Amino acid sequence: MSEAWENDEAEYAAGIAHSINKGWDAVNDFYAAADALYTDADEPWTLPIYGGRPVPHSTDADPSNPPLMLLEPSGVSQAARFLATVSFDDLWNVVDARFTALGWTGQEHLEHHRDLQEFYGQAASAGHAVVKAVWA
Template identity: 80%
Template sequence: MSIYLHFRAVGRSDIRDDHTWLAAFMSDAWEDHVDEYAAGIACSINKGWDFVNDFYAAADAPDAGADEPWNLPIYGGRPVPHSADADPSDPPLMLLEPPGVSRAAHFLATVSFDELWNVVGARFSASGWTRQELLDHHRDLQGLYGRAASAGHAVVKAVWA
């Protein structure tokens, strides 16, 4: 079974802060994900997004908190709560507002992938991850967040099973 964390950049004024509406929007985006990936407005990670977050956590400073930039690309943002009339099968959703997108983009643009790999690469290799897999995810996220930040967009995140 595959389970994906789907990221979609979108203009803040183009979305509603409503779970039912966002779930339908993200469902349509998922249907068009090949075209959206090619356009650079979406990406996804199959099953291993927690590992990608753990990889970025290697950049954590000893006194860092939950809102530190390394935490933003994967888990940053706020949950969009289900409304009373929402379909229970709708995915969990997160919304990262444009200021958070800018902070995530800055982190991804300035963090050294090679330095992170030097710190935690052996542990990730032992878990079955290759350097190239993590680098591909990093580049996808770096591109998505960089373009979204430049455009002043938010990023919506959905989990699809």
């Protein structure tokens, strides 16, 4: 994943990668606000930012590499449905004061939201899984 991070422009151009340079916790907190908005939903109303099945590294792997998480195609489809349905404006209204106080902007999160909609939508349409790495 470290190599992929360094070569992300080629992977972005190929449509097979998306990254958020920092702030996964903030992105997770942003989407977790959906739980308060959609209390009567039939399925979980969160984006599985940290979800998926852990994929162990080989024994000779660089210990500085982050753990990998594999989100199976069904989880990718669930994430794509969530992102296509959730209202960005409604979520921002829930988190605005807290996020603004921390220096996060609505525009920054809107860009992440649109990128994630596109990425998960394409992956779900293709029946792909998603491999995630989160550096601390």
